Amino acid sequence: MNLRDLKYFVALADTRHFGKAAERSFVSQPTLSAQIKKLENYLGVQLIERQPRKVTLTETGMKILPVARRILQESEEIVSLARHEHDPLAGKLKIALIPTIGPYLLPLITRKLRKQLPRLKLMLYEYQTNPLLDRLRDGEIELGILALPVPHDGLETRPLYEEPFTVAVPNQHALAKRNNVKLDDLTGENLLLLEDGHCLRDQALDVCSKIDVKESEDYRATSLETLRQMVAAGLGITLLPELATRGPFGSGHGLTVKSFARPVPTRTVGAVWRKSSARSAAIDAVCEIIRTTMQE
Structure with missing residues (x-):
């Protein structure tokens, strides 16, 4: 054999x-x-x-x-x-990000990664949380960026930054006129969520678990962009991670994004990798760039 x-x-x-x-x-x-x-x-x-x-x-x-x-x-x-013994910051590093993080984080860090780690070739993938963890354990990828906590048997995790949640409402909604929104203001609202398999769905349900909010049974989105269109069409409201509301993803096109009043609900975005990984130096370097970028 x-x-x-x-x-x-x-x-x-x-x-x-x-x-x-x-x-x-x-x-x-x-x-x-x-x-x-x-x-x-x-x-x-x-x-x-x-x-x-x-x-x-x-x-x-x-x-x-x-x-x-x-x-x-x-x-x-x-x-x-x-x-990589002689040059741990060289060669390929396979990184996977979940769909509610990747499209919004990568534009902020890609240029810095290339500049600060010029010999490191990043191979980027996108998976939902459970498939990402499966591929990590199987050795298909070396680093995952996702929302914590996750089951981490045989894995190491590291928090990188806290990301606030925001509320997206149709432009004509009463909450669109508020400076900010309290969690109690969502009582009785029709909450639009991603389909099963997205951790953001579970996080949004957890945030809203203390109030009487109705999850829409008729509509479930496959992506944040679909979710945005559903809000703009007046089908309900939703929670969006703050990075997904910056620049062209913010208010406009039929919807308004509002910040929460304190205490602001957040999610922890972090890194996960195998305890046995030989790429710890490269992983640490990438994580540090993400952490410092999100502190700026």
């Missing part, structure tokens, strides 16, 4: 297709199939159920898969540690 065979097995488990797994692994399909069979013979168990146009894992294969991922992840950590 070798790492190459485990890579073939993981690729096949991910794609559930011999052709696609071979393409991902840069080998021919017969070669990949033969190596998987060789691995099964070595282990003395069947890992794959081969059916026409369909590949499924056996029960044993399902048990072995997370162990194989972990072995591959640790082997990549060894290579990464050796490669």
Whole structure:
């Protein structure tokens, strides 16, 4: 058994297709199939159920898969540690951000990251919280930027900044004339939220849990931009993170954004990475740039 065979097995488990797994692994399909069979013979168990146009894992294969991922992840950590020992701020760093942070934070930090970390090549991705954490644990990414807290078994977390919530209301709404809004002012309002899977949905529900606010059952948005359009159309009100209301994302186009009166509800935006990561120096450098930028 070798790492190459485990890579073939993981690729096949991910794609559930011999052709696609071979393409991902840069080998021919017969070669990949033969190596998987060789691995099964070595282990003395069947890992794959081969059916026409369909590949499924056996029960044993399902048990072995997370162990194989972990072995591959640790082997990549060894290579990464050796490669970056002399220049820890060089090479690729795979970073994922959740959709309610990425589009609004990246414009503020990208230029600084390039200037202060010129040898670090950032590979940027966008995932919702749970898929992000899954990919982090599987070694597909090295750093996540999301809202804390999150389940952090095997992971390290670091708070980076506190982000206030704001209220977005239609232009003709009574609250649009206020200088600021108290949480109690939202009592009885129709609250528009993102669909399940977005942590911002849970955060907004938590903020509003102490008042009698009605969640709209008829409309759920797939993004903040859709949510904005729904407010502008007069379907209800919503909570938006402050970064998502700056510049062109602020008041206008049918809606008005209002700040909360004190105490202002906030969310904690932070970083998460594997405890075993060999990229701690690069991760620390990126986190520090984000932290200082958000303090300016």
